[in-house]
Amino acid sequence: MSTTRVEHLIIGGGVAGVSLAAHLAERERAAHERADVLLLEAEPILAHHTSGRSAQQLIPSYGPDAVRELTRLTLEELDRTQAELAHPVVWPSGFLMAGTEEQVAAGASEAMRRISLDELAQLAPELRIERFEAAGLDTTAVRSNAPRLIHWHAERARSAGAQLRTGARVTGIEPRPAGDGFEVSVQTETGTERIHARVVVNAAGAWADHVASLAGAAPLELTPLRRTAAVVTLAEPLAPEHPLLDRADEAYYYRPEGEHLLISPSEAVPSPAEDAQPILAEVEAVIELIRQDTTLQIGPVQRAWTGLRTESPDGVPVVGPDPEVPGLFWLAGQSGYGFQTCSALARVATDLLVDGAVGDWCPAWAAQALDPRRFPLAR
Structure with a gap:
């Protein structure tokens, strides 16, 4: 050998x-x-x-202090070096949080600006605004490929x-x-x-x-933690510039994915190290929550997946x-x-x-x- x-x-x-x-x-x-x-x-x-x-959403205001500093340094390097690429690997894409006053206050970072419910309705017109008390917008967030x-x-x-x-x-x-x-x-x-x-x-x-x-x-x-996402169809697509919408109690988030919608239950469930697979009943439960909070007409699941976020x-x-x-x-x-x-x-x-x-x-x-x-x- x-x-x-x-x-x-x-x-x-x-x-x-x-x-x-x-x-x-x-x-x-x-x-x-x-x-x-x-x-x-x-x-x-x-x-x-x-x-x-x-x-594929990067939020510089997200995480412990060291993570936020390392994120800032990473995005600075990517901005400097991606100019040589035919297509960018990161680009601006807002992060929107909505929930109760207490939830938004607890989840908002220094980079997040509190916005009125009228502003929330303009940024996310599909929301049933009466179901929310407060919102915040982080314009430092970016999408990645x-x-x-x-x-x-x-x-x-x-x-x-x-x-x-x-x-x-x-x-x-x-x-x-x-x-x-x-x-x-x-x-x-x-x-x-x-x-x-x-x-x-x-x-x-x-x-x-x-x-x-x-x-x-x-x-x-x-500790490996499960995090599931799925892509579902929409009767009417959201605007491409629509920010990622995160319910402040971490029940779900969603954002446009072309003409479809990417959704996630935002779960953080401990798991063995394995090729994790989605639990479709949990995906369906998230779809129902989003239907309750929005006027979105959600169709079938196109694909779903689960990754493991390994936490120290x-x-x-x-x-x-x-x-x-x-x-x-x-x-x-x-x-x-x-x-x-x-x-x-x-x-x-x-x-x-x-x-x-x-x-x-x-x-x-x-x-x-x-x-x-x-x-x-x-x-």
């Missing part, structure tokens, strides 16, 4: 792993004229699980010399003697392969704790070296913020992997908030 040798092995081909492959390979090529980066994805395609099931963003990161990674392999499932990670990296066992269609990696990056999403255990590391108690104990992503297993590096726990923080997290991870410290482009407090050592279980 032959053994492949690589400097950096990334496990997981979602948006976290692919964006890191791009940033890390570009950094290595600039410094050494070659990149020594290999990404392994267990599924036949990249972004098969959570990253391929995104609602998730497949295009994944493809862009993947092409950048390949152009810089990184290898991205699908259908390659990691089944074992054995530390080598004297801290000489890891022997990684990989199952493919043609059999078992061995890879000698100096550094293993754990970007395995819902499977991150499992991957860590293969390397002998303590789990960080990451404090809701902040985990990026940095494992405190007990040398050579193991965490890039996990994005908690549903994966797309909106992808570029900044990839830069943080690249700085730590190459330089051992994060550059001053990122506030020190935001970088420190990501450190795996903040969890007692990791000490």
Whole structure:
């Protein structure tokens, strides 16, 4: 059995792993004229699980302080770099919240402007306004094209010399003697392969704790949470500029999806790490709620899907070296913020992997908030 040798092995081909492959390979090529980066994805395609099931709405005012700062940095980078693309990967698209006074006050961020019910009716004329007391509008939110963003990161990674392999499932990670990296066992269609990696990056999403255990590391108690979405038909389409409408009690959200409507029950139900599937009865229940709150004439479900938003104990992503297993590096726990923080997290991870410290482009407090050592279980 032959053994492949690589400097950096990334496990997981979602948006976290692919964006890191791009940033890390570009950094290595600039410094050494070659990149020594290999990404392994267990599924036949990249972004098969959570990253391929995104609602594609990025809300900079959403999440803990560190997430909001990393989102700002990510959007700044995307704005700078997407000018080279034929089609944008992100563009402005408002976020509207409606509910009771108490619910909106609790859910509104600093970026959200309170609006009157008359303004709400203008922005979302399908609403039965009598069912709501208050509303807020966040004009900093943006839409994204998730497949295009994944493809862009993947092409950048390949152009810089990184290898991205699908259908390659990691089944074992054995530390080598004297801290000489890891022997990684990989199952493919043609059999078992061995890879000698100096550094293993754990970007395995819902499977991150499992991957860590293969390397002998303590789990960080990451929790996969279900989040379902569906596309339904409409008798009359909403205007393309219609903002995403979120009911403030988190019962549902919806937004236009071409001539159809994308809807979600906004659930956050713990789940095992698995290929999650939608529960159609829950989708039908959300459709009924939306019918009660609006005049929308909703037709059949065109498609539905469920992803797993893997959350850390404090809701902040985990990026940095494992405190007990040398050579193991965490890039996990994005908690549903994966797309909106992808570029900044990839830069943080690249700085730590190459330089051992994060550059001053990122506030020190935001970088420190990501450190795996903040969890007692990791000490």
